[in-house]
Amino acid sequence: MTEPSNNTTHFGFKSVPKEQKVAMVADVFHSVAAKYDIMNDVMSMGIHRLWKRFTIDCSGVRPGQQVLDLAGGTGDITALFSKRVGPTGKVVLADINESMLNVGRDKLRDLGLVTNIEFVQANAEALPFADNSFDIVSIGFGLRNVTDKDAALRSIFRVLKPGGRLLVLEFSKPQSEVLSKAYDLYSFRILPFMGQLIANDKESYQYLAESIRMHPDQETLKQMMQDAGFAEVSYHNLTGGIVALHRGYKF
Amino acid sequence: MLPLLPQLVCALAEQLSRKAIALDPACQPKLRQLQGTQLGFALKELKLTLVISAGTDSLLFNQHDEAVDCRISTDLASLRLLGDPSQLTRLIKSDALQIEGDLQLAQQYANFLQQLNPDWQGALAGYVGDAATHKLVRLLQQLQSYCSLKWQQLQQSQVELVQDELKLTPVRAEYELFSQDLSKLTGRVELLRRQLQQVQESECV
Numbered sequence: 452m453t454e455p456s457n458n459t460t461h462f463g464f465k466s467v468p469k470e471q472k473v474a475m476v477a478d479v480f481h482s483v484a485a486k487y488d489i490m491n492d493v494m495s496m497g498i499h500r501l502w503k504r505f506t507i508d509c510s511g512v513r514p515g516q517q518v519l520d521l522a523g524g525t526g527d528i529t530a531l532f533s534k535r536v537g538p539t540g541k542v543v544l545a546d547i548n549e550s551m552l553n554v555g556r557d558k559l560r561d562l563g564l565v566t567n568i569e570f571v572q573a574n575a576e577a578l579p580f581a582d583n584s585f586d587i588v589s590i591g592f593g594l595r596n597v598t599d600k601d602a603a604l605r606s607i608f609r610v611l612k613p614g615g616r617l618l619v620l621e622f623s624k625p626q627s628e629v630l631s632k633a634y635d636l637y638s639f640r641i642l643p644f645m646g647q648l649i650a651n652d653k654e655s656y657q658y659l660a661e662s663i664r665m666h667p668d669q670e671t672l673k674q675m676m677q678d679a680g681f682a683e684v685s686y687h688n689l690t691g692g693i694v695a696l697h698r699g700y701k702f
Numbered sequence: 703m704l705p706l707l708p709q710l711v712c713a714l715a716e717q718l719s720r721k722a723i724a725l726d727p728a729c730q731p732k733l734r735q736l737q738g739t740q741l742g743f744a745l746k747e748l749k750l751t752l753v754i755s756a757g758t759d760s761l762l763f764n765q766h767d768e769a770v771d772c773r774i775s776t777d778l779a780s781l782r783l784l785g786d787p788s789q790l791t792r793l794i795k796s797d798a799l800q801i802e803g804d805l806q807l808a809q810q811y812a813n814f815l816q817q818l819n820p821d822w823q824g825a826l827a828g829y830v831g832d833a834a835t836h837k838l839v840r841l842l843q844q845l846q847s848y849c850s851l852k853w854q855q856l857q858q859s860q861v862e863l864v865q866d867e868l869k870l871t872p873v874r875a876e877y878e879l880f881s882q883d884l885s886k887l888t889g890r891v892e893l894l895r896r897q898l899q900q901v902q903e904s905e906c907v
Contacts, residue, residue, distance in 0.1 A: 498706070500713065501706040501709040501710055501713070502706075504709040504712060504713060504764075505706060505709050507764060508708075508709065508712075508764050508765050508766045509766070511766060511768035513740070513768075514737070514738040514739075514740075514755070515738070534757040534758070534760075534762055535755065535757070535762060535764075537737055537738055537757070537758075538737075538758075539738065563759075689705065689706065690705070690706075
């Protein structure tokens, strides 16, 4: 593992030039897009669906609201939001990766969710939306892939309406030592093997495991959200801290 | 409570409601009337609020404590009494039931659920055929009748047992009379014992 300098950033355990990370992450997701959902179900034994439901529960979403599902990928969180905001509301599914966006668009159309969803290819660091546009912004398992997380959090803060809230669902640091060791074994031994077996792509899932370890822990991310301007920032550890949901408000 | 259990229950309830609503096309207009509303249902023992709202093809279930259009709070003991309208006023007065917000909305959701009549027999027939479905339905009806009969018999037995026990149990006046008789008898036995003791003492002298 190498420490990043001013012009470099993490890509898993590697240190790469900042301008290259977007393309490298894009390659990973172009590669896994087609098998993304099935791999999520297999890797988490389906629990990712409950983590996403917990995110919706913490969002306080109401009919008629405007929601941005950032790094929305294959649209799981968008689907949950779409049903809840109803025909008078709107959900924008934004992702930087075209392949993921295409998979998400097809899946949501197959589910019959079309009337209140828009699809936007966008970089979280520079969101192409007007100030104060959304009641809720969620980013599920996406922030760790963003090159400049602080810029992304500031950009999200800008597009949120006053009183709106940000929900960051992301892998985090397990709270127990035993769980942490078991999780390491699973992530670095079993996960790449499963990636090879199901998606024929060991490297992408090796990157997934490494990127999770390089992502800020619960307290660090909380501080980053506060630094970006969010108030009343709190987090819930899920499944022993393997995943954490951070929530912050714009006042 | 297990973490994420409420989310699992909500997900299952949502799936179930989607399937039930799909099997009852007549309920769609009523579902549309509920769209845009949220009903909260809190159980004091579980310390969580189940929020029900209406989607386009299912009821949506969530668990949170945010503001809703109508919120019902009650406890497990009072839960089974909610179906009896004559009990509602008593429950509210005794603080066992609290309703905040639009009461009519709660009634609309209750009506929707009561009137939901999914054609599950038709759906089942698609898998196992009409004959097997008919047999299964008859079996279930017989089972339901049997359980209903046994339940009535059990309740009747309980009533009779209590009544028999009441018949056997002495009333207050009977008990008091018995106590008085017993006191008198005790007095007479004591008198007799003393007399016997005196006779024995005189014989010894």
